[in-house]
Amino acid sequence: MIYIRIFCAQFELTKLTCEEGFVLYKQTFNKSYQEDEKMHFNIFCSNFRDVVELLKTDPNLPIGLVPMMDSYVNKYNRKSNMNKYYKTKPQNDICSAINPLPDLMTVYSSVDLREMDLITPSKSQGTYLWSQVFSTNAIFENSILRDKKNLNSFWQTKVSPSILNLSEQYLMSNLLCDSCNYDGIIFRTFNDALYNTVPGNLFQRDPPRKPISTVDLMENYPFDYNKYLANWTSNIALPTKLLPENILLPLKFFNNSGVQYMVNWCNLYAAKTPIVKIFDDDKQNFNISTIKTIQSYLSRGLAIAMNIFIGSGPQQIIFQNFKGNTILHNECEQIFSSGDHAVTIVGYGKKSGKDVWVIKNSFGEQWGDQGFFFLEIGKNSYCSEQFAYTSIPKYFDMTETTPYSRGTLKRGLTYTLDCDNYFTNISGKVDCYDTCPPAYPVLLETNQCVNISCPSDKIYVEHNQCSSKCTTNAYYVSGSINICVPFCSGFFIQITSSSKQCIEKCPESSPYYQPGTCVSKCSSGIYSAVNKKLVCQDVCNSVFVLNASNDNSKQCLQSCPSDAPYSDAGLCSIRCASGAYSIIDNQYICQDSCSLFITNISNQNSKQCIKFCPLAAPYYDPGSCSVSCTSGYFTVESGVQQFFCQQHCALFINMNNQRQCVKQCPLEAPFNDSGLCQVLCSSNTFLVINSIQTCVSNCSKYFVQQQNQQLCVSSCTTPLTYINGTECVHSCKYFKQTGSENICVNSCQIFQIQDGLKKCLEKCNGDVVNGECHMKEKNTIKFVIITVPAAVGGIIVLIILIVTVKCCQKRTVLRKSNTKAQLKENMKQKLISTNKSQL
Known part of the structure; x- marks a missing residue:
């Protein structure tokens, strides 16, 4: 018979044999075996020896007997199989939606969904690698509890965490694959259960099953792998036992975004999905934004799958056999960042002063802290912060902008997050408060509210005992009772001749807070107002003002006040000593001088250094920006609208009653009239000098009409070749030629028609008829040669002399019969007749 020893401390396990440990194990967890007890004993012994070896190395490790020690050996010791199960990242099999919920403006300081009655107790997955099914079902159960107000009467009877119990067996048996040992790939379960095919799945059933349309209850399908193995191997899905009116798939569906090569498949086979992607990246862990998003979901009462x-190795043994509520930690090995175990985030907050996630596991309530455990936020412990998905309840109001009601916080021995502020601990029951309740008015240094009544001669409480004074170097917190503390956390210290008191605010007699102590004056003479507290500083990082009422001590400020707006070497003043300042980041900063522009300001005639003159005083008149130039002349700098005053300029235009200097007159005022660019010359006369149209009083020689103006020219050229006075014109009635110029005249005695104009002549070498000169034409002699064919093979050549006589008195024309053509014809006929008579 084996002698049983029961030990109170975990490290006493090291003194037990494997046989003794197995008996203790069966008693502790009420284990009995109908068959295969030897097999379970061997498995237990293997695990028990691992635990004992670690406890011998470190007796303080949080490990011990757990319910599953008889069920598996090195469940996660399968590095050699990683490529088989995790060759690709989990999301390669996930169709998901983009997160549709914006982050809440305000989230809770801490959340535990158990306190909100929105999460069920931890269940045990036993010997099977089904953690992803348990995590998925945890999301289903959370959705039903969150939607409880919108469900029918059947589900209303189930909406309590202690009653609601969905069947993992029903979900697992209805997956679409034959070998779903992808433990840790959380929402692959969703894809397999909700869609009729999974691309690239080597174990897909043939023919494929129909996707599930509802969840089912544990009472209908208890967790029993062997019982339903026949259905599994025969590809027979489990039918739901719920009545048609109670069928429920408690999820909201969204447009599918798809991932990587899955996009086309997701759009084709799963246009809508309930899976919401929060984060998925094996190269980096959660950033601040992701943490805020997860906290927003949890503050809304929604769980997250992780x-x-x-x-393998010692860390696997510690996790597998974890007991207690300490914070777990294991460095993440990047090569295994895909994960091998699925869990559910159900809360966050502080534990022992550290920011942690509250996580639900699937090893049963006698593992860890009632089946839950804690990981520090931001540490990526166990590679936990690289993969997060969730779903949104079917009837969730997407317009909600405030957190879900937390109810009563059940901290302490029930749930072990720290309270946000203050707490009471009555017989192990911890209640959280924003301020200490009247029944427990005394605040200890641990933020615990207590009720202690002390006699008048012992008005101090130290170590929860009444005392006449605090021990040496101790402080006390004043209230309805004086609590002795080792230091003033979050308080100021008022030092008197007899004690050191922790107070919330420094008194008027000692208003300055100098590291921990209230003083009448800062030793450095420098202080800042921080959260309505006057805090001493060594130096001012920005600007300061002098406090004349306190020996000119310096008060540090972020910016100068309105009654002393100028910062002069850090000192806020009414005006700058130099009279010059710049505006930098909306602050007035004094300058010794201005390298750029300055403008006169009505405030003490100080000078503001600026880069450009303002619109109110746009003219830079050396030394200041003005509304106008004193000289009346200005130029415009190329590229910027800046006006620079000048003493004078050769060419200008009128602009805003000012004279703008220009290099050349613009098209709208092209004429230079005594330096002023005008639309027209005042004299209506101009000449062109170096391409500049310059106005003159009169032309020195000739002009042509142009743009209603007289353009001066040195000579009249084509097409204006005639000179009428001093104007070049196209034509005139009479003209005479003087050298190379054609001068228009009113009349002349003798003229000759030339190109339609009357050209004056001194004399006429011909006849003058009505003043027009007709020139004499000389007699001309022309010879006409006519060839006539002879009668006997020859040619007779006739030469006819034609004499034209032109009379000087008048022009005469030969009679029609005497024309050249007629003469030729007559001569020809005579020759022919003569030729015939000879024949």
């Missing part, structure tokens, strides 16, 4: 990687 992957972790447990691996």
Whole structure:
């Protein structure tokens, strides 16, 4: 018979044999075996020896007997199989939606969904690698509890965490694959259960099953792998036992975004999905934004599915056999960042002063802290912060902008998050408060509210005992009772001749807070007002003002006040000593001088250094920006609208009653009239000098009409070749030629028609008829040669002399019969007749 020893401390396990440990194990967890007890004993012994070896190394490790020690050996010791199960990242099999919910403006300081009655107790997955099914079902159960107000009467009877119990067996048996040992790939379960095919799945059933349309209850399908193995191997899905009116798939569906090569498949086979992607990246862990998003979901009462990687070796043994509520930690090995175990985030907050996630596991309530455990936020412990997905309840109001009601916080021995502010601990029951309740008015240094009544001669409480004074160097917190503390956390210290008191605010007699102590004056003479407290500083990082009422001590400020707006070497003043200042980041900063522009300001005639003159005083008149130039002349700098005053300029235009200097007159005022660019010359006369149209009083020689103006020219050229006075014109009635110029005249005695104009002549070498000169034409002699064919093979050549006589008195024309053509014809006929008579 084996003698049983029961030990109170975990480290006493090291003194037990394997046989003794197995008996203790069966008693502790009420284990009995109908068959295969030897097999379970061997498995237990293997695990028990691992635990004992670690406890011998470190007796303080949080490990011990757990319910599953008889069920598996090195469940996660499968590095050699990683490529088989995790060759691709989990999301390669996930169709998901983009997160549709914006982050809440305000989230809770801490959340535990158990306190909101929105999460069920931890269940045990036993010997099977089904953690992803348990994590998925945890999301289903959370959705039903969150939607409880919108469900029918059947589900209303189930909406309590202690009653609601969905069947993992029903979900697992209805997956669409034959070998779903992808433990840790959380929402692959969703894809397999909700869609009729999974691309690239080597174990897909043939023919494929129909996707599930509802969840089912544990009472209908208890968790029993062997019982339903026949259905599994025969590809027979489990039918739901719920009545048609109670069928429920408690999820909201969204447009599918798809991932990587899955996009086309997701759009084709799963246009809508309930899976919401929060974060998925094996190269980096959660950033601040992701943490805020997860906290927003949890503050709304919505759980998040998470992957972790447990691996093998001592850390696997510690996690597998974890007991207690300490914060777990294991460095993440990047090569295994895909994860090998699925869990559910159900809360966050502080534990022992550290920011942690509250996580639900699937090893049963006698593992860890009632089946839950804690990981520090931001540490990526167990590679936990690389993969997060969730779903949104079917009837969730997407317009909600405030957190879900937390109810009563059940901290302490029930749930072990720290309280946000103050707490009471009555017989192990911890209640959280924003301020200490009247029944427990005394605040200890641990933020615990207590009720202690002390006699008048012992008005101090130290170590929860009444005392006449605090021990040496101790402080006390004043209230309805004086609590002795080792230091003033979050308080100021008022030092008197007899004690050191922790107070919330420094008194008027000692208004300055100098590291921990209230003083009448800062030793450095420098202080800042921080959260309505006057805090001493060594130096001012920005600007300061002098406090004349306190020996000119310096008060540090972020910016100068309105009654002393100028910062002169850090000192806020009414005006700058130099009279010059710049505006930098909306602050007035004094300058010794201005390298750029300055403008006169009505405030003490100080000078503001600026880069450009303002619109109110746009003219830079050396030394200041003005509304106008004193000289009346200005130029415009190329590229910027800046006006620079000048003493004078050769060419200008009128602009805003000012004279703008220009290099050349613009098209709208092209004429230079005594330096002023005008639309027209005042004299209506101009000449062109170096391409500049310059106005003159009169032309020195000739002009042509142009743009209603007289353009001066040195000579009249084509087409204006005639000179009428001093104007070049196209034509005139009479003209005479003087050298190379054609001068228009009113009349002349003798003229000759030339190109339609009357050209005056001194004399006429011909006849003058009505003043027009007709020139004499000389007699001309022309010879006409006519060839006539002879009668006997020859040619007779006739030469006819034609004499034309032109009379000087008048022009005469030969009679029609005497024309050249007629003469030729007559001569020809005579020759022919003569030729015939000879024949």
